[in-house]
Amino acid sequence: AVPAARRNNFAIMDPLLVPVAAACYPLGALLNHSCAPNCVVTYRRSRRAKPQHQPTDPGSSDSDSYGGGGYRGDDPGPGPGPCEWIQEFRCVHAVALGEELCHAYVDASAPPEERVAELHARYGFVCGCPRCPSPADCL
Numbered sequence: 001a002v003p004a005a006r007r008n009n010f011a012i013m014d015p016l017l018v019p020v021a022a023a024c025y026p027l028g029a030l031l032n033h034s035c036a037p038n039c040v041v042t043y044r045r046s047r048r049a050k051p052q053h054q055p056t057d058p059g060s061s062d063s064d065s066y067g068g069g070g071y072r073g074d075d076p077g078p079g080p081g082p083c084e085w086i087q088e089f090r091c092v093h094a095v096a097l098g099e100e101l102c103h104a105y106v107d108a109s110a111p112p113e114e115r116v117a118e119l120h121a122r123y124g125f126v127c128g129c130p131r132c133p134s135p136a137d138c139l
Contacts, residue, residue, distance in 0.1 A: 007123055012043045012085050025087045033123070034102035035115055035131040039089045041103050046086050 008029040012021040028041065089101065106118045112132050119127050128134075 028087050032102050033105040035108050035127055035129045037103045038095050039091045039101050039103050042088045042090055043085050045083045047083055
């Protein structure tokens with residue numbers, strides 16, 4: 001069996017779909033897979049806000065590790081300070097009330113045989129969505 005931590009990590013992709021980081025997003029891990037997904041996962045970088053505090057010694061410079069002030073946006077811009085990757089799911093078509101949100105764990109444009117093999121190897125299951133061959137045909 002594949003360790004749960006490895007199954008539930010996400011590869012953070014840049015705009016050219018090149019992995020730039022890996023992270024665990026517990027809420028994102030709740031979504032199931034479909035080769036006909038109704039949403040896609042995207043990421044944006046955000047600069048954390050500088051904490052508001054007073055120096056303990058009024059004469060000191062009291063610098064902290066956050067650097068510049070609380071920039072928020074798609075591109076945190078240059079400068080010091082930590083950034084965080086925000087995970088967002090975007091629906092690709094209208095979703096009915098109560099419909100399960102699903103995204104593709106693998107490249108949904110790959111041939112069915114490749115998707116089935118990758119899902120089985122990486123996640124330990126056989127997809128039963130309408131775009132895949134029947135599970136009995138796969139193993």
